[in-house]
Amino acid sequence: VQLQESGPGLVWPSETLSLTCTVSGGSVTTYHWTWIRQPPGKGLEWIGSIYYGGTTQYNPSLKSRLIISMDTSKNQFSLQLESVTAADTAVYFCAGDKFTTAWSFYWGQGTLVTVSS
Amino acid sequence: IVLTQSPGTLSLSPGERATLSCRASQNIRSNFFSWYQQKPGQAPRLLIYAASSRAVGIPDRFSGSGSGTDFTLTVSRLEPEDFAVYYCQYFGTSSPPNTFGQGTKLEIK
Numbered sequence: 001v002q003l004q005e006s007g008p009g010l011v012w013p014s015e016t017l018s019l020t021c022t023v024s025g026g027s028v029t030t031y032h033w034t035w036i037r038q039p040p041g042k043g044l045e046w047i048g049s050i051y052y053g054g055t056t057q058y059n060p061s062l063k064s065r066l067i068i069s070m071d072t073s074k075n076q077f078s079l080q081l082e083s084v085t086a087a088d089t090a091v092y093f094c095a096g097d098k099f100t101t102a103w104s105f106y107w108g109q110g111t112l113v114t115v116s117s
Numbered sequence: 118i119v120l121t122q123s124p125g126t127l128s129l130s131p132g133e134r135a136t137l138s139c140r141a142s143q144n145i146r147s148n149f150f151s152w153y154q155q156k157p158g159q160a161p162r163l164l165i166y167a168a169s170s171r172a173v174g175i176p177d178r179f180s181g182s183g184s185g186t187d188f189t190l191t192v193s194r195l196e197p198e199d200f201a202v203y204y205c206q207y208f209g210t211s212s213p214p215n216t217f218g219q220g221t222k223l224e225i226k
Contacts, residue, residue, distance in 0.1 A: 043218075043220050044220075046217065057214060057215075059213045060212050093160055101208065102208035102215070103163055103206060107160035107161060
């Protein structure tokens with residue numbers, strides 16, 4: 001299974017950050033998926049997960065601004081984060097595992113998203 | 118749940134043994150505890166899941182142990198490629214349900 005993030009590298013403050021993770025080598029409906037981010041020079045932060053059945057689980061600190069969804073026709077899952085600020089600048093990783101959202105065996109390479117005007 | 122890793126930085130030489138610690142702010146279920154390795158510019162790599170099970174493709178010099186609040190990642194004999202940042206992770210029923218430690222940097226002495 002291989003994962004590839006895609007989306008704009010620059011987002012204006014107060015706008016919506018949208019990223020897509022394309023899954024190859026497996027079906028998006030048979031794995032559990034997670035988004036994780038890492039601000040420059042800092043540690044990892046769990047954003048949220050979507051189970052293969054479509055149930056979602058979000059970090060409470062982001063929940064009011066966050067939507068994670070799955071598009072089975074494109075074999076993709078996505079992240080939308082509204083009303084972004086500079087604090088949302090980070091490398092965003094998509095990740096997944098066959099059995100659980102507790103950890104992730106499969107990872108995308110990550111994509112840097114900068115929030116700036 | 119807060120995961121606190123120690124030390125912040127560990128300076129060792131190739132061939133030496135590395136012991137990294139992760140302490141939880143309260144008792145946690147080892148079934149949902151994991152360790153990752155991250156090298157600069159790369160995504161994290163899953164090393165250990167369920168506290169002590171090695172992920173596919175991970176050399177047996179990496180081992181995990183622990184229960185309750187104290188967990189350890191041991192690298193029995195350091196190879197040059199092992200110098201990286203290591204993170205612990207826990208998934209539970211608290212808020213947020215998924216959390217990482219702040220990381221331990223393993224650097225060449």
